Amino acid sequence: MTVSRRDLMLGAAASACLLSSGGGMLRAANAQSGWAPTRDVELVIPFAAGGGSDLLARVVGKIIVEEKLIPQSLVLNNRPGGGGAVGIGYVAASRRKDPNTIILINGTTQITPILNPAARTLSEVQPIMNFMLDDFLLFVNGDSKYKTAQELIADIKAKPTKTFNFSTGGTTDIMAITVFSRALGKDINPVNFNSGGESLTALLGGHVDGTIGNPLEFMGQLASGKVRALGVFRDTRFAAMPDVPTLKEVGLDVPNFQMWRGIAVPKDVDPAAQLYWQGVMEKVAASPTMKKYIADNVATEAPIVGADFVAFLAAQEKLYRGLLAKPA
Amino acid sequence: MEALMDLGGGFSTALTPNNLMMCFLGVFLGQLVGVLPGIGPSAAIALLLPLTFGSDPTASLIMFAGIYYGAQYGGTITSVLISVPGESSTVMTSIDGYQMAIKGRAGAALGIAAIGSFIAGTISTLGLTLLAPPLAQAALAFGPPEYFALVVLGLVALAAVSGRSVLKGVAAGVAGLLLATIGIDPQSGVSRFDFGMVWLLDGIEFIVLTVALFGVGEVLASCTAASARPVAEVKNVLPTREDWRRSRMPILRGSVVGFLVGVLPGTGATIASFIAYIMEKKLSRHPEEFGKGAIEGVAGPESSNNAAAAGALVPMLALGVPGSGTTAIILGALIMFGLRPGPELFTQNATLVWAVIASMYIGNLLLLIMNLPLAGVFARLLKVPYKWLYPPILAICLVGVFSQANSLEDCWLVVGFGAIGWGMKRFDWPAAPMVLGLVLGPMFESSLRQSLTMSHGTAFIFINRPIAAALMLAAVLFIAIPVIAGLLASRPRPASAGEAP
Amino acid sequence: MKHRLLTGDMGFAVGWALLGLYWMVGAFDYPLWSGFAPDSGFLPLVYGTLLFLLSVAVALSLWFGEAEEEEREPLTKSLLVLAALVVVVASLGFIGFLLPVFGLMMFIYLYVEKLPLLRSAVVAGLVTASLALVFVHWLSIPLPLVTWDF
Structure with a gap:
């Protein structure tokens, strides 16, 4: 051995x-x-x-x-x-x-x-x-009405600024949200938690509309459909999640954020x-x-x-x- | 009843010699790190994690879980014997447990703690067996507004742990809240009140403050009388029938409350033990005995922190979200073993999950068998005259606190707050509200800010949501009832709670 | 009656009040409110104000309350132990952990408690050795060690 x-x-x-x-x-x-x-x-x-x-x-x-x-x-x-x-x-x-x-x-x-x-x-x-x-991904609750990143983006753009609550689990998540909202041209309302786990818990409980986080904590939830991944903050798709598009593919010009x-x-x-x-x-x-x-x-x-x-x-x-x- | 079948399968896995060995090793190590102030179960698991790479995940998880709940037993020992909380969740035990030890009843305190822990551990493991998925789902309803309301309820209870003077107790509690704001603000990343010291950026560690106030402070306060202090007579090592009668209900209540608090992700064994202590004091027919060696003040919190340890595994196993700092590390371990913690763990890795749950019944039994005779052995330690005992206590406090973060600055803090703790004891300023403030402070602040951010600035979020509203109402009643009762009685006796001669 | 201002109890109340005052003033270094929610300075301001008011209330009640003529224990021994702790922690960074910890116990046993030398040395030595065994060897805590530590 x-x-x-x-x-x-x-x-x-x-x-x-x-x-x-x-x-x-x-x-x-x-x-x-x-x-x-x-x-x-x-x-x-x-x-x-x-x-x-x-x-x-x-x-x-x-x-x-x-x-x-x-x-x-x-x-x-x-x-x-x-x-x-x-x-x-x-x-x-x-x-x-x-x-x-x-x-x-x-x-x-x-x-x-x-x-x-x-x-x-x-x-x-x-x-x-x-x-x-x-890496960073964009997630929503599995019961969310948003099935694709396009739907979410369209809705964010249509509503007044800072009406969408996103949970974060630390400074790096907040930075990812900045990346995202700058590309959107619209501010998102970040609700800051102390760890990725707390951020995920808030999403699962339906207390926020979405979150941005590392894939690690979310993999088990993704498999069971409790959360849905809408987009990837890097230039290529994940081998483990071939169906999740990059944000560039959905027409959002975000830098490679890792x-x-x-x-x-x-x-x-x-x-x-x-x-x-x-x-x-x-x-x-x-x-x-x-x-x-x-x-x-x-x-x-x-x-x-x-x-x-x-x-x-x-x-x-x-x-x-x-x-x-x-x-x- | 399907759960019981699965549990049967779990027992057949957990009872293999190797897994039984790992379970024993886990609870033994947990007991050890529990006794040592500073080093906690999370550090122990992190230290062992790389060693378990490539070995059987079931056996490793059985061991990790054993460390987690075993530490809750171990922390009691130092709390009772020398007033140094071995774990943050055993702070409340060092109030009444230590007073019992001074009166020569250390054996009874340790015995009732072990029995209570066993009952609570078993009850909450039963809860984990039967109710995990629906309970975990229900716990998700707790968002920031609910946590805020829960903390408000906890803060209102400050008065209950404030000893003779409610005013002094509340002031000490606010001082704890204030100290909790030292360091980086997790919400905005701004560093507050760090006095230009890099090592203060993470604030004052809870265990450092408790070891200082309760451990070093107690030594400084009582060393003067050390030679005069009579050697504690160690009588009736095991709890008496009377002890047992008084502890029965606190153990049951502590188990239920501890389990429920433990299930909430974001609260843990420490808060569970606070709640249990306060509840016992409120429900007791002789609240004036609390703080002077009431056995309920040991039985309640000790049951509660063990129940919370099993409760914290509910969201971890059923949802894949951490219920406490230690379960966050166990989650990390699951990932390192190539598992995917999440709602499907129960179905896809059923063998593992049920083996771990079954092992918890076994581990709790092992701990009871280990701790009952140990209670007598440890209680005899107090036959050593105090003048021989307290210098080693100081040494253990220093080394233990250092090992918590390998930080010399923490040793300075322990000496500084030790001196403050001595002064507080000398002049009757209660220390318990201060540590309660330090524990609840960060949660109070983040949940307040998160709630208002979520609600876009309106405070109605605290009364629009049913659970938050109920908790808020409870907090209001908590203050109002004694005041109204006092007014109705309108006798010279002051209305405030916790007033005792 | 006369020395009411000088009691330790009053000292604590004044100390807490000053701490509260410091927090009240210091809180203005940080933003108080941002967007929908309080920012970093808000709660420190609230806590500081509360602590200040409560401590002043305690001080006043001490001032006007009945003097508690309580016999207090002498300070010498506690101060000696405290001083020994300060010296020990100050020396930790230079001469390692085990020697100062051993020295602390010896100092208290021999000088403060006036206990027999041989027994003190044996007890202090055994405690130090077991601390080294548990923390250094079992838990591999990187205590600051120097060449003559083991």
Whole structure:
């Protein structure tokens, strides 16, 4: 069992190397010859145990340990608070330039400093690799009179502004609603809840007219017809939901809106160590465990490494600032 | 009766040696993390989640559920023995349970808590077995206006837990509400009253405040008398016939109320235990004993928090929506096992669901068997003189609070609020309304704002909807009845509730 | 009668009133109302006002009420323990968790409670070891540890 799984992993890693650019090959080679962890590695999770990002970090940790990707042992450290600012503040204060520390980062850590400039997050770390993108969908209750996105859009446009109540489960959902209402040219009335689960509960109870959320929480409800998906906030349809059109298809010009999750090291870490971690994380991303985790979460695999990741984040930041009406 | 057939199938799965082992492991771990202040069932499940990857989902879920309800048993132990609530849902137990322990009746308190928890756990598992889908559907009728009305009812009850002075109690309750506004406002993302501290962005954690006020504050207040304090005589380790007679109804009421509150997504074991405590005090024929070691004040909340734990599984299993923080993590676990939590879980994964439900009957029995003898063992711990006991209590408070979020700042908070808690004890300011305010504050604010947003600004939403209106009416009567009764009696005795010599 | 202003009870009432005042003033830094519903500043303003009024009421009732001549326990021991806690928490970040926690118990046993040395050392050592066992080894909580911790 272990052997076959390991072979599978190696095969996947090899194919990933072939697929990635020559630079990737070079990096992987470099990682083997250059720096390696000198003591126990600390994986800092700037979120509370049990959330989506915490689970991702635990999967990364599990893959690193099970597939023996590093020569030292790995310690997980949850430092929750302040939308990631507490954990990353801890890294900036106590783990400065420490190559034996890695940190989980996600879209929230990018939004936090936009809303609270005092809370410094991404500027304190060096992004290494992105693993996945979470998608957003437009949902209504299964009993709703709206069968298609067109019907809903037509009705929203016909009624006065802010008459449609949409539940949200956090800042990223509110941003998705901004994307949606800007494309519509009409304001929607967001009723803000504290989590995706509460937002879904309000939709199921018929307390709101619709919601925008990650597919994860809604999959079981979709299957039973309790909720209906009307549109996707990305450029392609989901393989798991071939009948749900993209919002572009229904004539709404919305940008590709997704949330990312990845890994970073402290700022100004030695370049050799950065390359080492890029190599390790590429192997993690190629692992079947990671692929299964992402598929189970109905998210999109998006391995983006090193400089490409930094450039990707810069583009995301611009998008987020625009949506939150907080220009740099 | 179909449910009973399914349950029979569930038992045949749950009774396999492996699943039985996992059930035992779960309740044992739950008991352990319950005892430790700071670490709760959600952290324990999150820690174990990666280890269960690739193993049998049924066995893992049996274990996770065991951790969840097992923690409710464990939290009681520290609440009663040393006034440090091991879980947020056992705060109310540390009021009367600890007073009983001081009087040498720790064994009776722990015993009645274990028996009450067992009865409540079994009753609410029965509720889960028979009523889950229709109840879950009914719970969905609770939207923001209903939650708002429920919280208003809870806040009105502040006076009931305020001890000698209602005015001081209400002030302490408002102070708790006020502290709850520290940190990022979840509605708008604005950070409030953070004093420029990043670590305050998430506000003050409930368990930190309770460990500080009840645990450290109690130690600071009573260490002076430590050498003089007589060693508690541990008499009648098990509840007496009289205890049992007084606890019977509180256990039953606590079970029903706890189960119903637990079923509502958005409320949990903590609120259930508050409601049960207040209800018992209101219904009691001798309310003046509450706060001084009334056994009803242990039996009611302890039954209620266990019933709520099983109740919270109703929306999770029947609808696929989380009923509490811990069930949200269990939902995450279901997804990691490749299941799709949702209304079809009961039909499509019937074997798993029924095995978990069956395991809860077994787990509760295991916990009873474990806890009854333990009650005696733990009660004997109090034979150790207090001067030997309180330094380790402080050490456990510090380490436990640190481990809650791995935060040194929380340790500072525990010392600071510990000092405040000491002062509050010294000068008769009740601490319970303050923690009640901190618990209800966020829900009060978000449900108010959500309701008014939904209704486009009109407050009629609170009286247009039947459930909200009924709860609001109950809140009004709660205030009005004692006042009117007082006026009618029009004797020198003041009208306000909770007035005791 | 004379020192009514100086009692701890009054101190608490004044403290809460000041806290309420701070919240009342601070609430105006945030928007009070937006669209259909109260915004971030509204409830802090309400709570602050309520706390202020209630605390003033408590203070007044203390002022005009009958003085409670209650014998209070001496403060020294509690203050010593509190000071020890402050020192311990301050040192946690520098010298790890286990040593200060052990030191805290030893200080209280030996200095505050004047208990025999050997027994104190054994009890404090056992408690520290079991904390390390449960929190560090079983639950792998990343307590700040330093080289001489285990």
